[in-house]
Amino acid sequence: xxxxxxxxxxxxxxxxxxxxxxxxxxxxxxxxxxxxxxxxxxxxxxxxxxxxxxxxxxxxxxxxxxxxxxxxxxxxxxxxxxxxxxxxxxxxxxxxxxxxxxxxxxxxxxxxxxxxxxxxxxxxxxxxxxxxxxxxxxxxxxxxxxxxxxxxxxxxxxxxxxxxxxxxxxxxxxxxxxxxxxxxxxxxxxxxxxxxxxxxxxxxxxxxxxxxxxxxxxxxxxxxxxxxxx
Amino acid sequence: xxxxxxxxxxxxxxxxxxxxxxxxxxxxxxxxxxxxxxxxxxxxxxxxxxxxxxxxxxxxxxxxxxxxxxxxxxxxxxxxxxxxxxxxxxxxxxxxxxxxxxxxxxxxxxxxxxxxxxxxxxxxxxxxxxxxxxxxxxxxxxxxxxxxxxxxxxxxxxxxxxxxxxxxxxxxxxxxxxxxxxxxxxxxxxxxxxxxxxxxxxxxxxxxxxxxxxxxxxxxxxxxxxxxxxxxxxxxxxxxxxxxxxxxxxxxxxxxxxxxxxxxxxxxxxxxxxxxxxxxxxxxxxxxxxxxxxxxxxxxxxxxxxxxxxxxxx
Ligand code: SF4
Ligand code: SF4
Ligand code: SF4
Numbered sequence: 001x002x003x004x005x006x007x008x009x010x011x012x013x014x015x016x017x018x019x020x021x022x023x024x025x026x027x028x029x030x031x032x033x034x035x036x037x038x039x040x041x042x043x044x045x046x047x048x049x050x051x052x053x054x055x056x057x058x059x060x061x062x063x064x065x066x067x068x069x070x071x072x073x074x075x076x077x078x079x080x081x082x083x084x085x086x087x088x089x090x091x092x093x094x095x096x097x098x099x100x101x102x103x104x105x106x107x108x109x110x111x112x113x114x115x116x117x118x119x120x121x122x123x124x125x126x127x128x129x130x131x132x133x134x135x136x137x138x139x140x141x142x143x144x145x146x147x148x149x150x151x152x153x154x155x156x157x158x159x160x161x162x163x164x165x166x167x168x169x170x171x172x173x174x175x176x177x178x179x180x181x182x183x184x185x186x187x188x189x190x191x192x193x194x195x196x197x198x199x200x201x202x203x204x205x206x207x208x209x210x211x212x213x214x215x216x217x218x219x220x221x222x223x224x225x226x227x228x229x230x
Numbered sequence: 231x232x233x234x235x236x237x238x239x240x241x242x243x244x245x246x247x248x249x250x251x252x253x254x255x256x257x258x259x260x261x262x263x264x265x266x267x268x269x270x271x272x273x274x275x276x277x278x279x280x281x282x283x284x285x286x287x288x289x290x291x292x293x294x295x296x297x298x299x300x301x302x303x304x305x306x307x308x309x310x311x312x313x314x315x316x317x318x319x320x321x322x323x324x325x326x327x328x329x330x331x332x333x334x335x336x337x338x339x340x341x342x343x344x345x346x347x348x349x350x351x352x353x354x355x356x357x358x359x360x361x362x363x364x365x366x367x368x369x370x371x372x373x374x375x376x377x378x379x380x381x382x383x384x385x386x387x388x389x390x391x392x393x394x395x396x397x398x399x400x401x402x403x404x405x406x407x408x409x410x411x412x413x414x415x416x417x418x419x420x421x422x423x424x425x426x427x428x429x430x431x432x433x434x435x436x437x438x439x440x441x442x443x444x445x446x447x448x449x450x451x452x453x454x455x456x457x458x459x460x461x462x463x464x465x466x467x468x469x470x471x472x473x474x475x476x477x478x479x480x481x482x483x484x485x486x487x488x489x490x491x492x493x494x495x496x497x498x499x500x501x502x503x504x505x506x507x508x509x510x511x512x513x514x515x516x517x518x519x520x521x522x523x524x525x526x527x528x529x530x531x532x533x534x535x536x537x538x539x540x541x542x543x544x
Contacts, residue, residue: 016457043460051462053538054455057446065454068444070538079370085312086301104301107294110311112467113231116371116438118535121463127294184445187438187534190370198445 001095002167003134004074004195005154006174006183010202012161014054014067018153022050022071022132025152029137031102035125047121049132050153057201066201069162071153072119072132073186073194074098080111080120088129095166096195097134105129116190139164167195231372232470233528236291241362242391242517242524244285244318245384248355249392250399251278255328256352257396261339264407266400271332274399278392279325286318310368314361321358325351359388366527373437373544374531379428383527386421387520393417394492394516398509408500411509415496418516422489425523429481432530437544443537453540468533480526488519 026049027034036046050071057064074091078098081089088104089111091097100111100120105128112120112129120131135151138144148155154162165174174197177183183197254274258266266274290296302315328351331344338348363381370376393414400406441447461469472480492512499508532544 045458045460045462047463051457053453053457055444055446056452056454058449066444066446079368082305082308083311083365083368085303085305085309085315086298087304088298088301104298104304105295106298106302107296108292108302108311109294109467110309110365112463113533114369114371116534118464118468118538122294122467124294124463186445187442187537189438189442190534192370200445 001169002076002195003095003097003139003165004167004174004197005071005134005151006163006165006177006197006199007069008159008161008163008177008181008199009066009068010161010199011159012067012069012157013159014052014065015158016052017156017158018069018162019048019050019052021152021156023048025135025138026133029133029135031100031130031133033123034130035123037124047123047130049119049121049130051118064201064204069153070117070119070186071196072098072134073117073192073196074132074134076193076195077191079114079192083110083114085110097136098131099133099136100129100131102126102128102130116187116192117194134164167197231528231531231533232467233525234292236288238521238524238528240285240289241384242285242521243281243288245359245362245388246391246395246517246520247278247281247283247285248359249388249390250281250395251275251325251392252352252355252389253392253396254278254352255325255338255348255355258332258338259345259348259352264410265339267404268332268335268337270400270403272329273403274396275325275329275332277395277399279329282318282321310361310364314358314365317354317358317361321351321354324354356385356389359385371534372531373534374432375527377431379424379431383421383424383428386417386424387523390414390417390421391513391516391520394509394513398506398513401504401506401509406505406509411496411500411505415493418489418493418496422485422493425485425489435543437532438534438537439543440537440541443534453538456539464535465539468535469539470529472529477526477530480522480529484519484522484526486519487515488523489516491515491519 023034026032034047038044050069052067052069055066055068057066074096078091081091086104086106088101090099107122107127109122120129123130138151139149150164154164163174163177165172167175169175178197181199183199185194254271258271290299293299303312305312306316328347336344338344360381363384366375367380397406397411397414440451444451492515495508495512534544536544
């Protein structure tokens, strides 16, 4: 199995609900807590497994705002795992999920240095590395109803912009979506083979722009219109 | 990259220590025109071990959870950090045996087994410095480090500091021939050349761009909002940035203190008689220069995660 996420950049509205749901679920999960420092202070900061950034694509009038959530890509060639000296970081054989064993980590930061996607954050209170678990403590939990065995971020997304599934299965929803919508990987040139896939925004028609009329008849019409409106 | 003091101190001092022991052990293995006495070999080895050990201890200060440091040798198969740790630990019994035999009066230049042990000590020290360099060179996320010059730099700077210390300590405990200090100055020239090539190599931005980082390769991409109001682990660790003109000025400081001044002292400052003070000045200047060089090594490195914080290219 090759489990991962599909994020639809066309429908994501940048509401940050996935990040909050992630924090809520995981802070009491296997790699919790997601420590906050100075949560009510001037510069609140803390551990997040999922962060959303906002970009502008292209130039006016062909421009577009894109909201861009990023969490661990559960890379196939995960250098964060190979550089880890303690063996705390590991990639599961059976489903490809990349995890950090909190009992083994010595907090050297090298795995965070090796990750191109900013997916790993050190918990300064506990001194250990933390990252997205792909909600490993949800997706296999047989106590949950079957349709809820999904990551918290996927479950909560109000725009239905996140999908979870097995990329090894060509008929899964994630495989079908990334095939049909031309799913892309981030920074493929580094060779990490990230699993998470991003669906590009659909092409929209251009925003109509006002054209300045120089035709004298139009100008007269314009003037009459304004006169009548008064 | 954020330049952490403990890592700068560790790489500079232990690099110099490994360089010193490598030169001492290899020198002792051959019958050169100015042989070292047993006491001199012991003094040099002792200084090297103090430098190495204080460096290694300092390196554990940057761990957020040092109580698990003993696990750091688990992934020798893939991790250069694990390899470095293992090489550094296994170095101790080897160098201790070498020092013990020197103390017992065995002369490395006329006993085959001792020659072999001296050479093993020297080569092991160099390989350890190589593995330190490879920790950085193996990171594909940092273009400035991910090249062959990185480990070469670590080795050449370690040998250079070791060579200058070697001359100084010999001069302290007797007298050092002009030829030996001249060889030390050649090491300075070689290390300087490699560093200059490195500065040119990392010159122009050539790494991944904001376009490949976001997959929008055919349009301009601008960051509108990074999504957090205060700093994060990522901005603290990777966001460190220094103004371009300050970096250039510091490169000059590193070149002058690290290479130019020590060479000038060796070439023009030494005369007949006792040169200990002059050599001490060369060593202090070189250490200061290499510390600035090491600070720059981190400060100039741009991690690709900065592409998600607004950088257009890394
Ligand atoms: S996204 Fe980063 S942390 Fe996750 S598997 Fe890839 S390299 Fe490792
Ligand atoms: S911080 Fe922890 S998980 Fe990351 S490389 Fe170091 S020991 Fe491994
Ligand atoms: S899969 Fe789970 S841990 Fe990962 S970002 Fe989503 S909610 Fe967070």
